Amino acid sequence: DAKTTQPPSMDCAEGRAANLPCNHSTISGNEYVYWYRQIHSQGPQYIIHGLKNNETNEMASLIITEDRKSSTLILPHATLRDTAVYYCIAARNAGNMLTFGGGTRLMVKP
């Protein structure tokens, strides 16, 4: 799986959009970009994934650059409950073993 790079931490004001970047410059053509988050002392939770096109679901939006070397996870209206560590993972199949990097610790502040 391609290596991903994320900022270690970010702050966001409650109610504002949280934009979490991820670099995956060595991603291969058949690797998806997956996003998970881990709230303190819980197991990771799947958020969204994409290959080339932008994706949106009830939790977030995923914007992937045209060259696929980076992506941004967008939480449109962050709440205090979105405070967590967010992991960006490049993988061919999320059903296989996943390699978790350091992630981004998002702190949503009132």
Added chain:
Amino acid sequence: GAVVSQHPSRVICKSGTSVKIECRSLDFQATTMFWYRQFPKQSLMLMATSNEGSKATYEQGVEKDKFLINHASLTLSTLTVTSAHPEDSSFYICSARDRLEVHNEQFFGPGTRLTVL
């Protein structure tokens, strides 16, 4: 969505004892389950891949005789930490892949916090 449970959620034991952690897929069958370990302020590290009916595959540096994995059914995998020591204290998380792989993803359990005194 698919649910994975772990039991116990938290365990404290004395050094030298063995501890068993169960991982169950509640509403789907899992031919493959993964065991991760997470130390404080660190990321998840894969320990082993558990396949139903066969021996687990361990990651480099993980002692298979210390961390015994049994995946005897399509809904249950167990991790036994044998002769636990304080350095084994960690957050253990399992995940499971749906046999039907409908969503091409794995589902994570809530984790088990092990403290060895």
